[in-house]
Amino acid sequence: MSSNSKIFFNNKKREKYSNIAIGLNTLIFMKKHNFFAGPAVLPEIVKTKASQAALDYNNTGLSIMEISHRSNEFVAVLDNTEKYIRTILNLDDNYSVLLLTGGASTQFFMTAMNLANKNDSIGYVDTGAWSSKAIKEAKILSNVEILASSKDKNYNYIPYDYNIPESCAYVHLTSNNTIFGTQTKKWPDTDKFLVCDMSSDIFSRQIPLEKFGLIYAGAQKNAGPSGVTIVIVRKNILGKIERTLPTILKYQTHIDKKSSFNTPPVFPIYVSMLTMEWILEKGGIDEIAERNAIKAKTLYDEIDSNPLFVGTANKDDRSTMNVTFLINDPNLEQLFLDNCTKAGIVGIAGHRSVGGFRASIYNALEQESVDTLVGVMKEMAVKVG
Numbered sequence: 001m002s003s004n005s006k007i008f009f010n011n012k013k014r015e016k017y018s019n020i021a022i023g024l025n026t027l028i029f030m031k032k033h034n035f036f037a038g039p040a041v042l043p044e045i046v047k048t049k050a051s052q053a054a055l056d057y058n059n060t061g062l063s064i065m066e067i068s069h070r071s072n073e074f075v076a077v078l079d080n081t082e083k084y085i086r087t088i089l090n091l092d093d094n095y096s097v098l099l100l101t102g103g104a105s106t107q108f109f110m111t112a113m114n115l116a117n118k119n120d121s122i123g124y125v126d127t128g129a130w131s132s133k134a135i136k137e138a139k140i141l142s143n144v145e146i147l148a149s150s151k152d153k154n155y156n157y158i159p160y161d162y163n164i165p166e167s168c169a170y171v172h173l174t175s176n177n178t179i180f181g182t183q184t185k186k187w188p189d190t191d192k193f194l195v196c197d198m199s200s201d202i203f204s205r206q207i208p209l210e211k212f213g214l215i216y217a218g219a220q221k222n223a224g225p226s227g228v229t230i231v232i233v234r235k236n237i238l239g240k241i242e243r244t245l246p247t248i249l250k251y252q253t254h255i256d257k258k259s260s261f262n263t264p265p266v267f268p269i270y271v272s273m274l275t276m277e278w279i280l281e282k283g284g285i286d287e288i289a290e291r292n293a294i295k296a297k298t299l300y301d302e303i304d305s306n307p308l309f310v311g312t313a314n315k316d317d318r319s320t321m322n323v324t325f326l327i328n329d330p331n332l333e334q335l336f337l338d339n340c341t342k343a344g345i346v347g348i349a350g351h352r353s354v355g356g357f358r359a360s361i362y363n364a365l366e367q368e369s370v371d372t373l374v375g376v377m378k379e380m381a382v383k384v385g
């Protein structure tokens with residue numbers, strides 16, 4: 001091979017490989033529409049600020065992950081996170097805000113441990129897989145009374161017609177059922193306090209705060225990354241039980257130690273702080289709720305009008321966070337998934353226990369992403385229908 005033909009060959013090769021690389025880059029770097037159920041989409045600005053802080057936090061020359069949790073810098077992060085949560089939810093001093101570890105799953109038993117005696121009974125409304133898990137844990141510690149369940153219809157609705165016996169210490173609800181796509185819209189009329197798993201819809205809409213004794217949520221949907229769990233507890237419901245608890249499992253410990261009894265998850269808390277800041281910058285819950293309602297309506301309207309698709313949740317109980325639906329012809333499932341992938345849509349497959357599709361449209365998901373999904377659904381109906 002002459003030196004000229006070698007250059008020619010190398011140029012050809014370079015061109016070929018660079019075309020492949022451009023193709024790959026387009027796939028990898030094309031805008032992704034993230035419909036995962038959790039961990040889930042985060043606001044762009046949060047990711048940008050978090051990446052800067054991962055390298056150099058506020059010009060300290062240290063990563064946020066390298067500073068002491070007792071340092072002034074991190075104490076300020078903790079204080080701000082609490083302050084922002086208080087502002088977003090309009091919390092007064094009767095409530096404590098805790099930033100814990102162990103996920104919402106730890107709260108399944110920590111709530112019962114701290115709020116009910118062994119012989120007390122706790123009322124549970126069973127609205128799905130996560131409620132069932134909460135019930136299972138509570139049964140280890142106290143008596144459980146199932147007030148109502150939607151298991152008879154594979155959890156496709158929220159039961160509202162139930163009585164709360166006087167004997168119940170409190171009532172536990174799951175506000176939004178991430179897997180089944182249903183959401184509680186009416187809160188029980190009771191003088192018992194509510195304990196609520198709000199993992200998948202916290203900060204997404206206004207709630208009647210006075211009804212809640214305790215709210216918990218894993219952060220990884222609407223409140224940041226996984227690794228931190230938010231607990232909001234009304235102080236006057238604590239200190240009433242007879243059990244002796246390990247120190248770290250007492251809410252009072254974390255109240256007294258300002259969420260730093262042991263080393264808190266500094267990076268997840270920092271990213272949650274940024275997420276709270278973003279919610280406030282967007283205009284707070286009212287604005288966020290309005291955006292959420294428009295996104296949900298866009299998608300449900302398409303599901304209801306497109307002959308290829310059908311929603312799985314009872315219409316009145318549909319979640320504004322997790323939209324569950326099926327394609328009428330199962331043979332088209334793969335084609336739909338492929339079309340989604342081509343459009344940059346990720347995380348649309350339904351939970352493994354239910355199948356079909358689930359679009360999680362949390363606070364940080366942009367309308368543009370919902371519009372892209374609806375576009376793919378419309379195009380499929382034209383081509384296939």
Ligand code: PMP
Pocket residue numbers: 038102103104105106130174176177178179197198199200218219
């Ligand atoms: N409750 C609900 C409603 C959830 O969606 C989840 C997680 N998807 C959990 C509890 C469990 O949360 P964690 O993984 O933080 O324990």
